[in-house]
Amino acid sequence: MRQPEHMESNASLLQVNNLSIRLNSAAGLVHAVEDVSFTLKAGQTLGIVGESGSGKSVMARSLMNLLPRRAVAQRKGSVLLSGREISTLSERELQRLRGPDIAMIFQDPMTALNPVLTICVQVSEPLQQHLGMSKQAARARAIELLDAVGIPDAVNRIDQYPHQLSGGMRQRVVIAIALTCNPSLLIADEPTTALDVTVQRQILDLLTGLQKERRMGMLLITHDLGVVASRADFIAVMYAGRLVEVAPANTLFKSMQHPYTEALFNSIPRINDASHTRLQAIPGRPPQLHNPAPGCAFAPRCPYAQQRCHRETPPVVQAEQAGHLHACFYPVSAPVALGGVR
Amino acid sequence: MPAKKHPKIESRAQNFARALQQVFGRGFGPGFWLAVVWLLIVAFCALFADWLPVRDPLDPVIANRLNGPFTSNLLGADGLGRDIFARLIHGARVSVVIGLTAVSIGMLIGGALGIIAGYFRGHFERALMAVLDVILAFPWLVLLLALVAFIGQSLFAISVAIGFLWIPAYARVARANTLSVVQREYVLAAKAMGASTSRILIKEVLPNVILPVLAYGLVAMGLVIIVESALAFLGLSVEAPQPTWGGMISEGKRHLATAVHVAVIPSVTMFLTVLSLNFVGDRLRSRFDVKESNL
Amino acid sequence: MTNTSEQATPLQLRNRDDIVLRLEHLVVNFQVGKQTVQAVSDVSLDVALGETLGLVGESGCGKSTVGRAIMQLPPPSAGRVLFKGQDLSNMSGEALRQTRTGLQMIFQDPISSLNPRRKVRDIVAEGLQIWRRPNQDARVREVMEAVGLDPDTVADRRPHQFSGGQCQRICIARSLALDPDVLICDEPVSALDVSVQAQILNLLEDMKQRYQLTMVFVAHNLAVVKNVSDRVAVMYLGKLCEIGNAEAIYARPAHPYTRALLASIPDMDPDARGQQDKIPLLQGDLPSPANPPSGCRFRTRCPNAQARCAEVEPVMQAVADSMTPDHFVACHFPL
Ligand SMILES: Nc1ncnc2c1ncn2[C@@H]1O[C@H](COP(=O)(O)OP(=O)(O)O)[C@@H](O)[C@H]1O
Ligand SMILES: Nc1ncnc2c1ncn2[C@@H]1O[C@H](COP(=O)(O)OP(=O)(O)O)[C@@H](O)[C@H]1O
Numbered sequence: 001m002r003q004p005e006h007m008e009s010n011a012s013l014l015q016v017n018n019l020s021i022r023l024n025s026a027a028g029l030v031h032a033v034e035d036v037s038f039t040l041k042a043g044q045t046l047g048i049v050g051e052s053g054s055g056k057s058v059m060a061r062s063l064m065n066l067l068p069r070r071a072v073a074q075r076k077g078s079v080l081l082s083g084r085e086i087s088t089l090s091e092r093e094l095q096r097l098r099g100p101d102i103a104m105i106f107q108d109p110m111t112a113l114n115p116v117l118t119i120c121v122q123v124s125e126p127l128q129q130h131l132g133m134s135k136q137a138a139r140a141r142a143i144e145l146l147d148a149v150g151i152p153d154a155v156n157r158i159d160q161y162p163h164q165l166s167g168g169m170r171q172r173v174v175i176a177i178a179l180t181c182n183p184s185l186l187i188a189d190e191p192t193t194a195l196d197v198t199v200q201r202q203i204l205d206l207l208t209g210l211q212k213e214r215r216m217g218m219l220l221i222t223h224d225l226g227v228v229a230s231r232a233d234f235i236a237v238m239y240a241g242r243l244v245e246v247a248p249a250n251t252l253f254k255s256m257q258h259p260y261t262e263a264l265f266n267s268i269p270r271i272n273d274a275s276h277t278r279l280q281a282i283p284g285r286p287p288q289l290h291n292p293a294p295g296c297a298f299a300p301r302c303p304y305a306q307q308r309c310h311r312e313t314p315p316v317v318q319a320e321q322a323g324h325l326h327a328c329f330y331p332v333s334a335p336v337a338l339g340g341v342r
Numbered sequence: 343m344p345a346k347k348h349p350k351i352e353s354r355a356q357n358f359a360r361a362l363q364q365v366f367g368r369g370f371g372p373g374f375w376l377a378v379v380w381l382l383i384v385a386f387c388a389l390f391a392d393w394l395p396v397r398d399p400l401d402p403v404i405a406n407r408l409n410g411p412f413t414s415n416l417l418g419a420d421g422l423g424r425d426i427f428a429r430l431i432h433g434a435r436v437s438v439v440i441g442l443t444a445v446s447i448g449m450l451i452g453g454a455l456g457i458i459a460g461y462f463r464g465h466f467e468r469a470l471m472a473v474l475d476v477i478l479a480f481p482w483l484v485l486l487l488a489l490v491a492f493i494g495q496s497l498f499a500i501s502v503a504i505g506f507l508w509i510p511a512y513a514r515v516a517r518a519n520t521l522s523v524v525q526r527e528y529v530l531a532a533k534a535m536g537a538s539t540s541r542i543l544i545k546e547v548l549p550n551v552i553l554p555v556l557a558y559g560l561v562a563m564g565l566v567i568i569v570e571s572a573l574a575f576l577g578l579s580v581e582a583p584q585p586t587w588g589g590m591i592s593e594g595k596r597h598l599a600t601a602v603h604v605a606v607i608p609s610v611t612m613f614l615t616v617l618s619l620n621f622v623g624d625r626l627r628s629r630f631d632v633k634e635s636n637l
Numbered sequence: 638m639t640n641t642s643e644q645a646t647p648l649q650l651r652n653r654d655d656i657v658l659r660l661e662h663l664v665v666n667f668q669v670g671k672q673t674v675q676a677v678s679d680v681s682l683d684v685a686l687g688e689t690l691g692l693v694g695e696s697g698c699g700k701s702t703v704g705r706a707i708m709q710l711p712p713p714s715a716g717r718v719l720f721k722g723q724d725l726s727n728m729s730g731e732a733l734r735q736t737r738t739g740l741q742m743i744f745q746d747p748i749s750s751l752n753p754r755r756k757v758r759d760i761v762a763e764g765l766q767i768w769r770r771p772n773q774d775a776r777v778r779e780v781m782e783a784v785g786l787d788p789d790t791v792a793d794r795r796p797h798q799f800s801g802g803q804c805q806r807i808c809i810a811r812s813l814a815l816d817p818d819v820l821i822c823d824e825p826v827s828a829l830d831v832s833v834q835a836q837i838l839n840l841l842e843d844m845k846q847r848y849q850l851t852m853v854f855v856a857h858n859l860a861v862v863k864n865v866s867d868r869v870a871v872m873y874l875g876k877l878c879e880i881g882n883a884e885a886i887y888a889r890p891a892h893p894y895t896r897a898l899l900a901s902i903p904d905m906d907p908d909a910r911g912q913q914d915k916i917p918l919l920q921g922d923l924p925s926p927a928n929p930p931s932g933c934r935f936r937t938r939c940p941n942a943q944a945r946c947a948e949v950e951p952v953m954q955a956v957a958d959s960m961t962p963d964h965f966v967a968c969h970f971p972l
């Protein structure tokens with residue numbers, strides 16, 4: 001790892017301050033990310049949960065400056081990687097960062113791989129480019145990496161093309177590519193959404209295993225609370241471009257503060273509930289992100305909303321426990337019973 | 343539940359305006375509208391050529407032979423002293439008639455064949471595709487010459503001949519679009535509802551295939567106009583003295599050394615028209631494709 | 638599949654009067670190039686009046702194909718589909734068209750299952766128009782209101798003006814217009830947001846009560862399936878592994894594959910970290926349905942596989958000590 005052992009525990013690996021991103025779209029300016037701040041330490045996993053369209057991918061891509069240049073209308077705030085501001089870096093400097101410092105895994109393993117190149121070429125390219133390895137050495141290392149991500153018979157598979165692999169195997173290759181340069185920060189944007197439950201479990205186990213082993217910081221982005229519940233150290237809940245609640249994983253589930261977190265949690269069918277248990281649906285639907293109305297974005301669907309919520313935007317405040325933040329005027333305080341909830 | 347209440351009943355005009363905006367609304371840019379205006383002018387000339395206050399396109403005034411533009415004649419006169427402006431306007435009629443007829447024939451026959459092939463698949467599709475491939479592989483000019491020799495040189499005959507040549511292309515476009523529509527689940531839902539095959543073809547498939555095919559038709563019309571001029575060069579287009587743009591260019595080439603404008607003016611007119619057709623057709627097609635994908 | 642089992646009535650088919658839908662030895666093969674994809678192989682199951690049967694399994698195991706084969710879209714390669722005692726697979730075009738209106742289907746992608754060029758009113762009225770039913774307008778209003786759409790505001794709009802959840806409501810309204818007996822739902826909530834998913838699941842439950850529907854509910858999310866189902870059928874690579882009462886299967890799975898599926902569900906309790914690790918994780922991927930393993934199709938990934946599993950295909954047997962009767966499993970060594 002690039003950081004000395006003793007620094008890891010206290011220095012933050014990734015610090016995002018007041019990040020706001022607006023995008024151009026046919027319907028007008030999209031407020032995709034609004035005033036997002038969080039900190040991630042080395043060796044930790046931050047789970048970011050939100051429904052589709054809540055701005056998770058835009059946020060993740062903006063950390064690496066991967067958004068299409070023409071789409072970005074406005075960008076505010078700072079992104080510090082190991083204390084260094086990276087949002088102002090030039091494209092060339094950023095390219096040097098991508099790979100050795102930050103790596104990213106995308107939702108769709110098919111589009112993340114080049115269909116006309118063999119696995120070998122795709123895995124060993126960053127090794128040759130960033131680490132200056134020879135072709136043979138890179139190939140040998142690529143086989144090691146494919147082994148490490150659980151691809152059986154890596155020696156033979158390495159010369160196959162992406163279409164010859166199953167979805168789960170492709171995602172493993174994508175992970176292997178992300179790991180080539182030993183990144184200190186791994187951003188996984190819905191890495192298992194396109195996969196089956198059984199394969200999802202394998203890939204998540206693999207990711208958390210690798211993350212522990214290599215002491216990487218990981219941003220695990222998903223729309224499924226269940227995916228992050230038992231794997232993330234911290235969980236951030238995103239709604240309409242804002243982080244509405246951030247807390248250590250076990251604190252969050254024991255004492256949800258934000259009504260949206262609570263509603264989301266309650267609307268998910270539980271495997272331990274009896275059949276035909278009525279679900280507590282959230283009325284309405286997620287808001288459009290262009291021309292946001294003033295006030296709390298959740299107000300039209302919130303059971304606790306008061307007049308104030310429709311006028312003012314609730315600021316992010318500290319809840320009782322340390323490290324538990326939420327953005328709500330009237331937080332839910334009653335602790336949620338967790339008895340046998342799966 | 344609708345998150346936002348909409349006005350109860352929208353007037354027809356509002357609905358129409360919204361539909362227009364969806365199809366033509368944003369992002370076409372001034373180029374598109376310029377092209378549309380040009381095409382409207384051409385269509386207007388073709389329609390009303392006989393009543394427009396222009397000179398007789400067939401009247402040779404020897405004194406004006408090869409006069410340049412803005413002299414005795416607005417756009418000059420040709421080798422026989424006929425007014426080029428008047429001939430352009432009357433020639434537009436030939437281009438438009440050939441374009442429309444040929445494209446309609448191709449669209450109707452080719453489109454129907456393509457939809458049927460794409461919907462029913464199987465032997466019919468394979469046989470049709472094989473035949474179309476053979477037609478496409480045939481040198482088109484030779485085919486056209488044979489057709490014209492066979493059915494004659496009247497405006498209608500030439501239109502039919504050119505239209506026939508376009509059948510394979512339309513069949514392909516219609517088949518490709520049908521194949522993608524048939525996979526959509528609304529077709530399955532209609533079947534589950536008990537819809538007959540003809541109902542599915544007319545209500546579910548046709549409306550989704552016709553727009554891309556129409557847009558393609560505009561591009562094709564541009565090519566048809568060029569094909570007509572190629573025929574004119576070979577002296578096989580509509581018989582003289584009926585003015586056609588292709589014929590005018592063909593005649594003008596004799597005077598290239600002395601009076602460039604005789605060939606250049608109809609060339610530019612034709613160029614602008616074909617360009618406009620391509621431009622409009624292409625924009626519309628991409629608009630429909632985008633609509634397909636985000637629907 | 639031996640010849641005798643082909644003839645015999647499968648064990649898992651119940652002998653009851655109120656069976657609405659019954660599949661016997663259903664086989665669906667697809668010819669892809671030179672290969673034969675065995676999408677569904679010898680699946681037999683039944684659904685009783687007012688029951689919801691959940692159909693689960695990994696993607697590609699043939700769930701949708703079963704759903705479509707019930708509708709005869711396309712008809713199965715072999716086997717029978719009995720709807721209220723009538724054999725759909727033997728019916729001629731016109732009779733099938735008529736009978737099939739008693740079965741309706743909703744699909745995963747609500748947007749691609751609505752014709753973009755038609756108005757919502759026409760989409761919902763489609764079945765009524767085809768069969769020239771009387772009082773079409775009133776019926777359209779009724780089903781639109783039932784699914785929570787305001788007929789006055791939505792009837793004249795086109796599908797692309799609606800969100801995924803709204804489109805799914807339109808699809809449900811359309812399927813209800815002809816007053817079907819059976820509703821086949823193919824992953825109806827998989828494409829929806831989590832917060833909207835609960836709305837649609839509740840709606841389906843309401844519609845089931847209101848219109849006395851019998852449902853087949855296809856999904857890959859086991860929690861969703863449990864929520865809506867009375868009985869659950871687990872499929873693997875075109876075969877039925879286990880079928881039985883939902884509570885019984887989830888509490889005590891008898892098939893190693895069912896257990897593995899249940900163990901893969903992400904845990905919602907952060908304190909339960911690592912607890913599931915006692916159950917061996919499913920390794921590897923789904924084999925190709927064009928070339929399925931011999932014997933038990935699950936044997937290449939089964940932690941309990943023995944030599945016998947490769948040689949003899951397991952047949953359905955009753956689960957000995959299940960909480961409920963009518964619980965069957967196809968495994969040589971049930972759990
Ligand atoms: N390239 C882009 N141009 C314009 N708008 C975009 C672009 N990418 C995403 N958006 C919009 O930004 C919002 C957030 O999208 P996204 O981050 O992809 O959501 P999520 O990943 O949480 O599902 C959405 O409203 C989406 O339409
Ligand atoms: N029309 C088709 N042609 C060829 N193969 C098909 C077709 N439909 C489905 N299949 C194949 O049949 C198998 C089962 O598919 P499907 O029923 O869609 O699975 P599921 O719905 O469980 O995901 C898959 O391997 C799939 O590739």
Ligand code: SF4
Nearest residue numbers: 296299302309328329
């Ligand atoms: S601020 Fe008001 S509307 Fe927003 S979540 Fe809190 S209570 Fe609900």
Ligand code: SF4
Nearest residue numbers: 933936939946968969
């Ligand atoms: S029959 Fe054998 S391989 Fe198949 S599930 Fe049972 S134990 Fe496993």
Ligand SMILES: [Mg+2]
Nearest residue numbers: 056057189190
């Ligand atoms: Mg995303």
Ligand SMILES: [Mg+2]
Nearest residue numbers: 700701702824
């Ligand atoms: Mg399916």
